[in-house]
Amino acid sequence: MEKQKRKFTRLEISQKRYNPQCEVKVIVNLSKLPLDPAAQSILQKGFNYALTPKKIPVEEIISGVESAIGHLPPSAAEIVRQDACRILRMKSKTQKHNTTMAEREALRKLKENESIVILSADKGNATVVLEKEDYDKKMEDLLAEGPYQKIDRHPTARYNGIVKEIIKT
Missing domain, CATH: 1.10.286 (GTP Cyclohydrolase I; Chain A, domain 1)
Structure with a gap:
């Protein structure tokens, strides 16, 4: 038993442990709003960071x-x-707060600013800050050009009927 404990301890030391604090998040600011260091710091923590x-x-x-x-x-x-x-x-x-006062103030200002949209990039480890108008235009373009089509009525009732029939059989 002692041999396994020593082996496990050596293995733990030799392997690099994952530390989410070391992971650097990139911030891409495509808005006209300049981001101060506190805003950059709070955005780098990512969307999964839990405030106290x-x-x-x-x-x-x-x-x-x-x-x-x-x-x-x-x-x-x-x-x-x-x-x-x-x-x-x-x-x-x-x-005890897990953010600085400057980061909390920056977060409050970012939340109150309705002219920007903050979202996670599709690929990569990045947070993107966009102008709301640009974001809305891109979404409208995607809906207009994409493989989407407008339907006359909601298909849920039809699919519910199909599923019920399948369940009965």
Whole structure:
């Protein structure tokens, strides 16, 4: 057993670990809006970056726990309730922000700016900032030129009927 532990430890050290913080996101700014360093920094974190919440939604968590333990025996449900309350008391204190004040301010300004659209590039590891007018025009061009056709009525009812027939057989 000791031999496997040493082997695993050596393997862990020799392999380069994936660290999402080291992954560099490219920002392509195709808008007229100049991006300050704080805006670039927050955009480089990517769309999957989770900001620390201002406050923990205690009521939602409690209602979720209650609905999840409905099928448990009363004694087990009470243990789960106590554990949830203990964890919430420990964690419900104000959380430390995982972004700087400048990044939060830049994010607020980017959200409020209705003249730009921020989206993930189709390919590559990039975030693209576009003028809303340019984005809308590109979408209209894609719909006009693409392999799409306008239909007179919604096809869902027809497909539901086909699926029901298949299920019956």
